[in-house]
Amino acid sequence: MAERGHDSASYAAASDIEEMELVHPKTFIGKYIWSQDAKVIAIQYAITATAIGLVALVLSILIRLQLGFPNAFSLVDPSNYLQYVTMHGMIMVVYLLTALLLGGFGNYLIPLMCGARDMVFPYLNMLSYWFYLASVLILVASFFVPGGPSGGGWTLYPPQVISQGTPGVDGGILLMLVSLSVFIIGFTMGGLNYVVTVLQARTRGMTLMRLPLTVWGIFMATVMALLAFPALLVAVLMTICDLLLGTSFFMPEMQTLGEQSSHEGGSPLLFQHLFWFFGHPEVYIVALPAFGIVSDLLATHARKNIFGYRMMVWAIIIIGVLSFIVWAHHMFVSGMNPYFGFLFATTTLIIAVPTAIKVYNWVLTLWRGNIHLSVPMLFAIGFLFTFVNGGLSGLFLGNVTVDVPLSDTYFVVGHFHMVMAVAPILVIFGAIYHWYPKVTGRMLDDRLGKVHFWVTFLGTYVIYFPMHFMGFAGVPRRYYAYGETAFIPDSVVTMNSVITVAAIIVSLAQVLFLFNLAWSYFRGRESGPNPWQATTLEWQTEHTPPRHGNFGDELPVVHRWAYDYSVPGAERDFIPQTVPHEGEERR
Amino acid sequence: MIISLVFLSLLMALFGGWLFSHSINVRPWEVPGGALGERPAAVTAPRVGLAVFLAVATSLFALTISAYMMRMEMGADWRSLPTPGLLWFNTALLVLGSLALQRAWGAARHGRRGELGIGLIAGGACSIAFVLGQGLVWWQLEAAGHYLAANPANAFFYLLTALHGLHLLGGLVVWARTLFRFRGGATPERLCGSVELCALYWHYLLVVWGILFMLVLST
Numbered sequence: 001m002a003e004r005g006h007d008s009a010s011y012a013a014a015s016d017i018e019e020m021e022l023v024h025p026k027t028f029i030g031k032y033i034w035s036q037d038a039k040v041i042a043i044q045y046a047i048t049a050t051a052i053g054l055v056a057l058v059l060s061i062l063i064r065l066q067l068g069f070p071n072a073f074s075l076v077d078p079s080n081y082l083q084y085v086t087m088h089g090m091i092m093v094v095y096l097l098t099a100l101l102l103g104g105f106g107n108y109l110i111p112l113m114c115g116a117r118d119m120v121f122p123y124l125n126m127l128s129y130w131f132y133l134a135s136v137l138i139l140v141a142s143f144f145v146p147g148g149p150s151g152g153g154w155t156l157y158p159p160q161v162i163s164q165g166t167p168g169v170d171g172g173i174l175l176m177l178v179s180l181s182v183f184i185i186g187f188t189m190g191g192l193n194y195v196v197t198v199l200q201a202r203t204r205g206m207t208l209m210r211l212p213l214t215v216w217g218i219f220m221a222t223v224m225a226l227l228a229f230p231a232l233l234v235a236v237l238m239t240i241c242d243l244l245l246g247t248s249f250f251m252p253e254m255q256t257l258g259e260q261s262s263h264e265g266g267s268p269l270l271f272q273h274l275f276w277f278f279g280h281p282e283v284y285i286v287a288l289p290a291f292g293i294v295s296d297l298l299a300t301h302a303r304k305n306i307f308g309y310r311m312m313v314w315a316i317i318i319i320g321v322l323s324f325i326v327w328a329h330h331m332f333v334s335g336m337n338p339y340f341g342f343l344f345a346t347t348t349l350i351i352a353v354p355t356a357i358k359v360y361n362w363v364l365t366l367w368r369g370n371i372h373l374s375v376p377m378l379f380a381i382g383f384l385f386t387f388v389n390g391g392l393s394g395l396f397l398g399n400v401t402v403d404v405p406l407s408d409t410y411f412v413v414g415h416f417h418m419v420m421a422v423a424p425i426l427v428i429f430g431a432i433y434h435w436y437p438k439v440t441g442r443m444l445d446d447r448l449g450k451v452h453f454w455v456t457f458l459g460t461y462v463i464y465f466p467m468h469f470m471g472f473a474g475v476p477r478r479y480y481a482y483g484e485t486a487f488i489p490d491s492v493v494t495m496n497s498v499i500t501v502a503a504i505i506v507s508l509a510q511v512l513f514l515f516n517l518a519w520s521y522f523r524g525r526e527s528g529p530n531p532w533q534a535t536t537l538e539w540q541t542e543h544t545p546p547r548h549g550n551f552g553d554e555l556p557v558v559h560r561w562a563y564d565y566s567v568p569g570a571e572r573d574f575i576p577q578t579v580p581h582e583g584e585e586r587r
Numbered sequence: 588m589i590i591s592l593v594f595l596s597l598l599m600a601l602f603g604g605w606l607f608s609h610s611i612n613v614r615p616w617e618v619p620g621g622a623l624g625e626r627p628a629a630v631t632a633p634r635v636g637l638a639v640f641l642a643v644a645t646s647l648f649a650l651t652i653s654a655y656m657m658r659m660e661m662g663a664d665w666r667s668l669p670t671p672g673l674l675w676f677n678t679a680l681l682v683l684g685s686l687a688l689q690r691a692w693g694a695a696r697h698g699r700r701g702e703l704g705i706g707l708i709a710g711g712a713c714s715i716a717f718v719l720g721q722g723l724v725w726w727q728l729e730a731a732g733h734y735l736a737a738n739p740a741n742a743f744f745y746l747l748t749a750l751h752g753l754h755l756l757g758g759l760v761v762w763a764r765t766l767f768r769f770r771g772g773a774t775p776e777r778l779c780g781s782v783e784l785c786a787l788y789w790h791y792l793l794v795v796w797g798i799l800f801m802l803v804l805s806t
């Protein structure tokens with residue numbers, strides 16, 4: 001240690017990392033089922049999340065068939081409709097996006113990108129997955145109990161959600177609440193790992209400011225999730241008490257179905273505060289990892305360093321912090337004090353500033369880049385379009401006066417699907433095309449990928465863009481059928497059919513994608529260790545796919561940041577993070 | 588929500604300041620210049636893990652307290668609960684538990700095996716007594732007609748004590764594992780890490796209990 005001068009390694013975060021003891025099971029079950037290897041856990045998370053996500057996709061098609069052709073199919077009745085909408089929303093937000101981005105990508109990429117052998121608490125990490133799986137199974141079980149799953153909306157608003165007459169009140173809702181609690185406990189175990197691994201297990205030379213933005217995004221999202229999920233947990237536990245034990249945390253005195261309820265004095269508004277204190281950060285929990293990943297995709301595939309790296313890091317942090325003080329913009333129509341509304345409108349609009357900075361920096365990264373229109377790049381650029389679109393409609397909604405008439409209309413549905421559904425999903429696809437070669441050693445098929453991209457990108461526009469106009473026309477969300485409602489013009493009815501057709505086409509494109517995943521696993525072109533010529537550590541592993549322990553006998557030493565692309569005078573157009581600077585001796 | 592926001596802003600200020608000190612004047616794209624300081628040896632993964640977990644738990648308690656205060660104002664039906672005297676006794680038990688584990692930690696650091704054992708067992712016993720005592724309080728309240736569903740003040744009391752108790756039970760699991768290893772003959776040096784985590788966690792839960800107790804007393 002003494003001879004280390006003032007070079008990268010002397011401020012190496014983990015300069016004296018003790019080698020971790022890894023558990024090396026011999027059996028198949030030990031390796032792939034009860035595995036403590038973050039990469040295997042990542043795959044487990046990803047497969048589970050995809051499976052439950054497909055359920056949610058099928059539900060959305062059932063919803064769309066009802067909306068697009070109200071009289072043609074009798075697949076769902078009004079109760080089913082509400083149940084499917086509820087389950088679709090809840091699954092997509094929590095069990096697919098959160099789990100896939102943090103549990104899936106977080107587990108796979110954090111140790112590799114930080115240069116660690118594994119997560120710091122592997123056993124806890126394994127437990128985290130099993131809790132997640134249990135929560136998914138509990139949720140799925142609610143389809144099979146009498147009365148079916150809950151139909152109270154993904155926002156779980158009391159008194160609706162636990163009042164007699166709401167679908168699923170006999171069992172479905174309890175299962176959903178329990179499932180959420182289990183999910184949160186499991187997530188906390190995983191989240192501890194992600195945070196502590198980033199803080200403590202970075203390899204020599206990997207300073208904070210040399211971390212790829214992917215890690216920053218996932219890291220901050222995890223910090224937020226760790227702090228925000230407790231709000232949901234409290235809300236859920238209190239709802240369970242109201243449901244089972246007859247307390248009145250949230251339940252006011254009321255008459256349901258002609259009967260006087262036993263509750264009195266509870267405050268539904270209290271629930272809304274707790275829920276959105278979680279709910280708004282949650283949308284950024286999904287967005288921040290996507291921000292991080294897309295930054296790396298753009299830099300790699302445009303062969304340029306990311307524009308304004310430090311600004312990007314700080315934007316991630318500031319967005320994370322600010323998103324804890326905007327929650328009441330979901331409650332503008334709850335009868336709040338107008339000054340309060342003004343306050344929250346202001347904070348909401350302020351968030352747009354760091355967000356816009358990020359968008360500018362992405363565009364500036366592309367500027368004069370050597371853009372390769374590979375499939376990951378297509379998805380990354382698609383994300384830019386979709387995200388800007390959804391961000392702008394967010395600005396509309398952030399202004400109280402504009403929000404009041406738009407609240408609970410299809411404008412909101414259009415907004416959050418653009419920004420929270422399609423945008424992160426595009427990034428997830430891009431990321432899968434990007435990292436699949438590392439995970440399997442084979443490339444995904446390019447032509448199928450391009451078809452997948454164009455159908456998904458254009459198709460989602462056809463689905464969600466018209467919804468904004470429907471919102472302006474005043475079409476309310478969460479309705480089973482509109483019948484002969486006077487203010488709803490014929491064009492909306494036509495539009496609904498068009499949207500449904502587009503939704504079916506987009507869903508079919510996903511089948512193509514799944515086929516590509518399976519086919520390429522066996523038949524795909526061999527990728528080699530670093531097919532995209534990227535700089536970050538995961539591409540420099542000894543084996544592809546990396547073995548348990550990630551790196552060879554010695555952990556890599558990091559000498560530079562993650563964005564040395566097209567460095568003037570360099571031999572190739574990228575310099576891996578492990579290559580020393582000129583004059584710096586290699587250790 | 589004020590309480591939760593105060594907690595969050597403190598935490599974020601800390602985090603922001605720390606990050607600021609690591610990023611100011613760092614130009615990651617350049618050849619690195621002077622040394623930037625090492626991570627202190629005292630900062631180990633288990634300690635950081637505990638700190639992060641405590642932040643999560645604090646978030647949970649802060650939000651519950653926020654909900655408590657909001658519900659108090661929102662409904663006109665709040666009728667405060669009488670404070671059973673037993674709670675004072677329980678509090679004393681928890682203080683003793685914390686002190687005993689502190690002793691155990693000190694003993695582990697200095698390699699005094701006998702004292703470590705006594706501290707561990709005394710700490711755990713006090714905590715188990717505390718949990719039982721809290722159960723007794725519940726039973727007393729029930730017997731006196733202060734049912735869970737009768738009033739939001741009662742409901743919150745049961746909820747808060749239950750959350751706190753569950754956290755303590757979680758701690759007792761780790762404590763039991765440590766005791767098991769101790770009985771299995773592990774040396775004080777090897778146990779030191781776990782005992783330390785237990786002690787710190789107990790102090791934390793003591794502080795939380797103090798705050799919850801004060802909240803119940805004052806409202």
Ligand code: HEM
Pocket residue numbers: 155283284286287329330348349351352355390391392393394395396397398399403406407408412415416419420421
């Ligand atoms: C500049 C950025 C943004 C602003 C100003 C903004 C503003 C808003 C507002 C005011 C609402 C409430 C609409 C209403 O119910 O009447 C809303 C809803 C929503 N936003 Fe955003 N938003 C922004 C970005 C995002 C992002 C990045 C996401 C997700 C990644 C997101 C996800 C959602 C969701 C899911 C809802 C609807 C929740 C529901 O009612 O079911 N928003 N947004």
Ligand SMILES: [Cu+2]
Pocket residue numbers: 279280283326327329330
């Ligand atoms: Cu929001």
